[in-house]
Amino acid sequence: MVVFIHVANVLYLFSYLVKDILWLRLLTVVAGSVLLAYYVLLPVPLWAAIGWNVVFLAINVRQIHVLLLERRPVCLTPDELRLHQLAFRSLSQREFAKLLRLAHWENVVADQRFVSKGQPLDRIMVIADGRACVQIAGASGVELRPGCFVGEMSFLTGQTPNADVVATEPTRLVTWPQSELRTFLGRDAELRAIVQMAIGEDLVAKLGYSRAS
Amino acid sequence: MSTPRVGAPIERRIAETLVLDGNGSSVAVGSFWAKGPCLLVLLRHFGCVGCAEQMTELAPRLGDLAHVGVRTVLVGNGTPEQLAAFVERHALQGAPVEVMTDPRLGLYAALELRRSAWATIGPRALVDMARAMTAGHPHRPVEGDATQQGGVLLVDGRGIVRFFHSNRSLGDHADTSDLVEVALKLRIEASSAAARV
Numbered sequence: 001m002v003v004f005i006h007v008a009n010v011l012y013l014f015s016y017l018v019k020d021i022l023w024l025r026l027l028t029v030v031a032g033s034v035l036l037a038y039y040v041l042l043p044v045p046l047w048a049a050i051g052w053n054v055v056f057l058a059i060n061v062r063q064i065h066v067l068l069l070e071r072r073p074v075c076l077t078p079d080e081l082r083l084h085q086l087a088f089r090s091l092s093q094r095e096f097a098k099l100l101r102l103a104h105w106e107n108v109v110a111d112q113r114f115v116s117k118g119q120p121l122d123r124i125m126v127i128a129d130g131r132a133c134v135q136i137a138g139a140s141g142v143e144l145r146p147g148c149f150v151g152e153m154s155f156l157t158g159q160t161p162n163a164d165v166v167a168t169e170p171t172r173l174v175t176w177p178q179s180e181l182r183t184f185l186g187r188d189a190e191l192r193a194i195v196q197m198a199i200g201e202d203l204v205a206k207l208g209y210s211r212a213s
Numbered sequence: 214m215s216t217p218r219v220g221a222p223i224e225r226r227i228a229e230t231l232v233l234d235g236n237g238s239s240v241a242v243g244s245f246w247a248k249g250p251c252l253l254v255l256l257r258h259f260g261c262v263g264c265a266e267q268m269t270e271l272a273p274r275l276g277d278l279a280h281v282g283v284r285t286v287l288v289g290n291g292t293p294e295q296l297a298a299f300v301e302r303h304a305l306q307g308a309p310v311e312v313m314t315d316p317r318l319g320l321y322a323a324l325e326l327r328r329s330a331w332a333t334i335g336p337r338a339l340v341d342m343a344r345a346m347t348a349g350h351p352h353r354p355v356e357g358d359a360t361q362q363g364g365v366l367l368v369d370g371r372g373i374v375r376f377f378h379s380n381r382s383l384g385d386h387a388d389t390s391d392l393v394e395v396a397l398k399l400r401i402e403a404s405s406a407a408a409r410v
Contacts, residue, residue: 115410134408141408153401153409156394163408192390193274200277200397207404 004038007031022067025060032057070094079105079128083174086147087126087202090194099191102184103174108167115150115165123175125150130171135164142206143168149202155181156199216325217366217374227323228372232313235300237293240313242320246368250375250399251284252392253366255321257333258357259289259299259314263341263384265350267363268303270389277393279309281400283367287312288320290357299356318358325379327362332382341384367395375399 011031015024036053039046074093076084084096091099105128108114114132115121132144141163144150150165155178185192217223228243245251254271256264271285278285287310289296296314300306315321321328332338346352365387367376376395378387401409 121410134410136408150410156397157401157409159409161408161410163410165410189388189390193393196390196393196397197277200281200393203397203400204280207400207407 001038001041004034004041008034008038022064022071025064025067029057029060029064032060076100079172082146083126083128086128087149088194088198090197091191095191095194098188099176099184099195100174102176102180104176106173106175108171108173110167110169110171113164113166114173115161115163117162117164118160120160121151121154122178124152124155124178124181125173125175128172128174131168132165132171133168135166136162147202148206149199151178152199152203154178156203216379217377219374219377221374223366223368223372223374224323227320230315230320230323232288232315232320233293234311234313235293235296243372245284245286246370246372249282249284249370250396251286251368252278252376252396253320253368254285254287255315255324255326255363255365256287256289256357257361257363257380257383258355258359259291259295260353260356261363261383262345262350262352263382263386264289264363265303265353266345266348266384267386267389269348269350272303272305272308274389274393275309278396281393281396282403283396283399285310289314290316290318290321290361292316292356295356314357316357318361321361321364324364324366324377326364327379327381328358328360329362330360332362332380333360335382337381337385338383341382345384365392367392369399370403 008031011027011034015027015031018024018027032053036050036057039050039053074097076093076097080100084091084093088096088099127144127146127148127150129146132150134141134144144165150173151161153159154161185195217227228241230242231239232242234240242253245253258264275285289299289312291314293314296312300312305312342352362380362382363386364379365376366374369375376387376392380386
């Protein structure tokens, strides 16, 4: 019976020597299971120790599950990969996949106005395919190509748009609800910084274009 | 006297406060936002472990701030030699940032930033210090005033306060992404004639 204690502690010893948290947890689970067997097989089972070990095992198994999910390879569709290249190159594919979970894809037809001047905008968009045009009083301004953000100024300022945006050809958009995106980014400082950088670059390019035109 | 209020003009007494550049020459703080928005980051002192943590967050965003037209000025309170060492330690040569020092703490006092031993060695500060040190920031000797706390002030080109944060303790500092967000808003406002969508 004592051999159980030695085996468990040797496993604990190895778990303390590894640097990878997944291996540490796996070894701890095996060690904990061996120790659990020892407590159960005692002539008078040690129920307090058994209880605590079950709690530790449950926590570790849950964390192992989370780690395995996080380490799975990311599979993006060709459209998603293209969007990643166009607008979110600074994000890792895994981070981008997280962002995509909040997104909706939608199609707009040519000449469809999908942002209206003075109307509150509750989403932020990126053009995945097609083209659109920013119009002030019916006059065409900045042309928006794949990878351009739409609604990012409203997202930042909370103000309603002062221009319309009209698709100039069949266009595919990826949209995020503003409030959900804000909450999501508020939980991940690194992701927020990278998304902010992408928006900032797009914004400066657009405002620079506006100033020049 | 009062702390800067967001949306209000910066007080003249603050704008007229002098700080020293790396050569020891006096510069009026108001000159920083004479040509456009300026982000003033006041450090506890040049050797502060919490400020090193803050710099790790801020340094990669200096380009973003400059890109949207915001001038970034860091102010410590050590000697010009300590300022030079700080610049070298954080590899700020050539970065879009200027580093000044305020050994007399005039600007800190004008902004009414905290000066407290408790904020430096209290339980909250100790937790902050441990966090920063476990993140790899070494503890260094004091290079300025040990009890002075830092803060952040963002003033636009018209002299209006757009962001102000007074640090409560050693490791408390404004979120860099919040600063960049204000900078982006300023950039949008500056292009009032442009389409805003």
